[in-house]
Amino acid sequence: MSTLFDLSFFVTVPFWALMILAPTWRWTRTIIGSPWITLVPLVIWAIVAVPVLGAMWSLVTSPSLPAITEAVADPAVLTALWAQIIAWDLFLGRWIYLDSRDRGIHPLLMAPLLVGTILLSPIAFPIYLIVREVAGRVPARGSSAPQEASIPA
Template identity: 80%
Template sequence: MSTLFDLSFFVTVPFWALMIFAPTWRLTRAIISSPWIVLVPLVVWAIVAVPVLGALWSLVTSPSLAAITDAVADPAVLTALWAQIIAWDLFLGRWIYLDSRERNVHPLLMGPLLVGTILLSPIAFPIYLLVREVTQRGTSPVPQTSSVSA
């Protein structure tokens, strides 16, 4: 189970590396534009989750802190939850990368933000939204007033 736990992250490393270290390379955008990249860690999730689907189903249909605490004592359940988190982080990082490229946010700013998304996406995502707002304000055209001559 430990190998699958590790694998759920390591299968995403090439995608993160492209977004962080080669953000302007045309193949990076082509690869990251595909939503299918998120399926890679979800394959690991499926391998682990199918045997414990009953336990996972109970967690999502009747969630409680006690039930989740008990369930994560099972390495298979914990690995499935980890793979799901990794897939979500990649999905969010993919969106952030694509949005930042569209808005021409400088890659030197985006690299640390994408690393932050890998590590703590609930902190990095709102920071990116602030960066997005600031850069959007800085590039929005200034409305021109028209003067009518008599």
């Protein structure tokens, strides 16, 4: 179980490395543009979660702190939970990366925010939302002027 626990993070490292270390490389956007990158840790989640699905189902349908505390003592449940967190962080980091590239936010500002998303996404995500607001509206492609929000008629 320890191997799958570790693997659930390590399979995401290449995607994080692309977003942080090679954000402007043309293949980075192509690779990160696919939501399928989150499938890798979710496969690990499925491998670990299927055998304990009954226990996990009762946790999500009738959650309580004592029940969750007891459940995470099971390495399989904890590993499944970890893989789910890792997949979610990657999905969130992917959105932050793509949004920041569309908005032209400098990669040197984004690198620490993406590292923060790996480590503590509940803190990094609101910080990114503030950066996003400060950065302003998305410029139109091929233009340096802010793009006006369009309201459908």
